[in-house]
Amino acid sequence: MPVLMRARRRDEEHRTATPLELFFDLCFVVAIAEAGRQLAHALAEGQPGHGITGYLMLFFAIWWAWMNFSWFASAYDTDDPLYRVVTLVQMAGVLVLAAGVPRAFTHSDFTVIWFGYLVMRLALVTQWLRAAHACRGAERRTALRYALGVTVCQIGWLGLLALPKGDVPWVFVVVGPLELAVPALAEREQQTTWHPHHIAERYGLFTIIVLGETIAAATVAVQSALDENDELSALLPIAGGGLLLVFAAYWIYFAVPIHLHLRSNRQAFLWGYGHYPVFGSAAAIGAGIEIAVEETFGKAHLSAFAAAACVTVPAALFMATVWLIHSRHQKRGPAQQLVLPVSSLLVLVCTFAGRWAVLAAGLVACGTVAVGVALTSRQGTALVE
CATH class of the missing domain: 1.20.1410 (I/LWEQ domain)
Known part of the structure; x- marks a missing residue:
């Protein structure tokens, strides 16, 4: 039986990164390498506008995926089997995202990246719902707001697939700030216990x-x-x-x-x-x-x-x-x-x-x-x- 996902203490002593977190980080090496490679190719071909814009969008997706996991894990890492399995699912989503970087950069085709994000975000929502199940009061409401906010933003990223390729930057302009606003809105009543x-x-x-x-x-x-x-x-x-x-x-x-x-x-x-x-x-x-x-x-x-x-x-x-x-x-x-x-x-x-x-x-x-x-x-x- 999985343990209850109780929040860890902010004043916990000797709190350090876990092997699972280090493993999670390594999955981003592929995505970062692909984004950098595509940037170098575009700039070398004399396409600075396309290269810089594409790099900023793709690196935002990479960075924000890492941020979502890292701050959640700082507050709720239980390191039980269920937590590990869900985290491994998130890592699979990161690798799917990395595989989609070249097509997104060269053809503005974000289908693979969106699917990789979907895998990661569904796993993250599962983690927040699990935390909500173990919590009460304001802490429970914070976890539920996170789950709702992540879900709404993931729906917003459908614009990458539904809108013309020329409008892709506008999707980032609109949905990106919404993503950044989710933590502030979710924690307006009570802060999570990140360390x-x-x-x-x-x-x-x-x-x-x-x-x-x-x-x-x-x-x-x-x-x-x-x-x-x-x-x-x-x-x-x-x-x-x-x-x-x-x-x-x-x-x-x-x-x-x-x-x-x-x-x-x-x-x-x-x-x-x-x-x-x-x-x-x-x-x-x-x-x-x-x-x-x-x-x-x-x-x-x-x-x-x-x-x-x-x-x-x-x-x-x-x-x-x-x-x-x-x-x-x-x-x-x-x-x-x-x-x-x-x-x-x-x-x-x-x-x-x-x-x-x-x-x-x-x-x-x-x-x-x-x-x-x-x-x-x-x-x-x-x-x-």
């Missing part, structure tokens, strides 16, 4: 997943270029700069003990939603490095400046958004507060360095880390960079 340290760890682990995919994409691009051209000298600045960017991104993100900031939904929701550009830009860095490699050998239909921007713009966006939603809460004094905003502007300036732009951006990112460490040591505060 600050646990949810911060979950976001950190997904950041590692995204940065790992960036490294993988860049490595494949460099390897393919070497196999075809055997010109190591032309690739070294891109490979080295890209590696420095990813290493610096890791350092910048994980230097802050953010769980201390997550005291209630007011802070946590803004922080959680703000990770859409954080995750999206981190994954886009890998696509940008692919484009920079292709442009170096004349395989991309865009200028050296545009290819450089494909790396520097997402890198600068990552630094700026990490500061805005994450790092600034632990800064002390104007000097520390200005490090990341100024560095993001300097990374954008590196775009004008042409084929040396990736290396220049990587050096700026490393300089950002060095300055942050120096300021921290001098001021005697917690490590913030």
Whole structure:
């Protein structure tokens, strides 16, 4: 017999991510890789409008699917057989979603993605209904509102199938904000008992997943270029700069003990939603490095400046958004507060360095880390960079 799905305590000690959660995260590697690959292909073909719009829509679908599970699990993870089976069903839906990314990107055909989402959302609604069955009063009403909200939004996504392909972006414009509103509406009476340290760890682990995919994409691009051209000298600045960017991104993100900031939904929701550009830009860095490699050998239909921007713009966006939603809460004094905003502007300036732009951006990112460490040591505060 399955156990009752009672809420876990927010002050529970030693709360960490489970093996099932780590397994769940790994299923998103395929979806993130496909979205990044399609973005790189579209930009390399000189279709920035189509590439960026498609990437933003598809990455929203990937990110929101991960968000739905992660916050629910932080409050209601019972880890009994029924919970595990339903979670595995959600993982199957993620893999279906990943399989539909190429068709959605190239042909605006969201049929497979919608079906994958349907599998995930039905499983999630089942989880919320199970939680409602075990709860009473305001907690029960919160769970039921979540189940209803998720169901209504899933019906709204039918617009992806029913409307002309040219109207697909409008479906995201309408239904996307409705999705974002569901947690606030569901928890207006009582907050779920998500765990600050646990949810911060979950976001950190997904950041590692995204940065790992960036490294993988860049490595494949460099390897393919070497196999075809055997010109190591032309690739070294891109490979080295890209590696420095990813290493610096890791350092910048994980230097802050953010769980201390997550005291209630007011802070946590803004922080959680703000990770859409954080995750999206981190994954886009890998696509940008692919484009920079292709442009170096004349395989991309865009200028050296545009290819450089494909790396520097997402890198600068990552630094700026990490500061805005994450790092600034632990800064002390104007000097520390200005490090990341100024560095993001300097990374954008590196775009004008042409084929040396990736290396220049990587050096700026490393300089950002060095300055942050120096300021921290001098001021005697917690490590913030």
